[in-house]
Amino acid sequence: METNFRRIRDIVSIKRTIWSNYDKFRTLGVFYEERNEVLDRICQMSEEEIASIAADCREGGVRWRSFTKYMNKAESALLGDREIVDGSQEEKRLFETIGGVPAEEFVKIRETASGALVSFSVTGTFDLLQRGNRNGCCEIRGLNVTPETEFTAVNELLPYWEDRYSIALKSPELSFAIAAEDPKIGKKGSACVRLYVLEPGRAAVDDLGKYTDTSALTLWINP
Numbered sequence: 001m002e003t004n005f006r007r008i009r010d011i012v013s014i015k016r017t018i019w020s021n022y023d024k025f026r027t028l029g030v031f032y033e034e035r036n037e038v039l040d041r042i043c044q045m046s047e048e049e050i051a052s053i054a055a056d057c058r059e060g061g062v063r064w065r066s067f068t069k070y071m072n073k074a075e076s077a078l079l080g081d082r083e084i085v086d087g088s089q090e091e092k093r094l095f096e097t098i099g100g101v102p103a104e105e106f107v108k109i110r111e112t113a114s115g116a117l118v119s120f121s122v123t124g125t126f127d128l129l130q131r132g133n134r135n136g137c138c139e140i141r142g143l144n145v146t147p148e149t150e151f152t153a154v155n156e157l158l159p160y161w162e163d164r165y166s167i168a169l170k171s172p173e174l175s176f177a178i179a180a181e182d183p184k185i186g187k188k189g190s191a192c193v194r195l196y197v198l199e200p201g202r203a204a205v206d207d208l209g210k211y212t213d214t215s216a217l218t219l220w221i222n223p
Helices: 005-019 032-045 047-060 067-079
Strands: 083-086 108-112 115-120 124-130 138-147 151-155 163-169 174-182 192-198 202-207
Touching: 005 032, 005 047, 032 047, 032 067, 151 163
Parallel strands: 083 202
Antiparallel strands: 108 115, 115 151, 124 138, 124 163, 163 174, 174 192, 192 202
């Protein structure tokens, strides 16, 4: 099979430009790495479409203006027919159960001398996406998880440990995440922990503090 060097050059140009873009999904950024999703979808296009995008990248330079357009299309495809429901600013809880477990028992937090660990009341195989430490990202596919599996959410002995972070687990049956994020309202420089759950028909977001004490997860972020 003859190598298509022009297509390779086009993909390299697109990849370099995507690498320099830091726009985020509106809702699914805790579950997916945006730049990877955009690149994967572009690579499935026809050679003519890829060549056109590569030319657009070269003309636009480092800040590719069309990145947001392709990113929004990718997020819409991942959401499918789910409605986005955000109850994080409301007093009422969105979740009664998560994966058949009472919502208040789903996330377990254990404070340690160096930070905090979290575990989840699930058993199964999941894809992990964990963000933190500025632009740090850890992705593991096919991870076996039990209620005894603990994830390090905060490690004060690592660089930039005080940064925002997220831990997401995805599977065809159940996907969920927790994320230390800036509050939409409230004191500047503070943080809250949100709980994300992808369910049939909706992508739901709520304040994890409604279900359990989250102070150990934001102790060194909130002044």
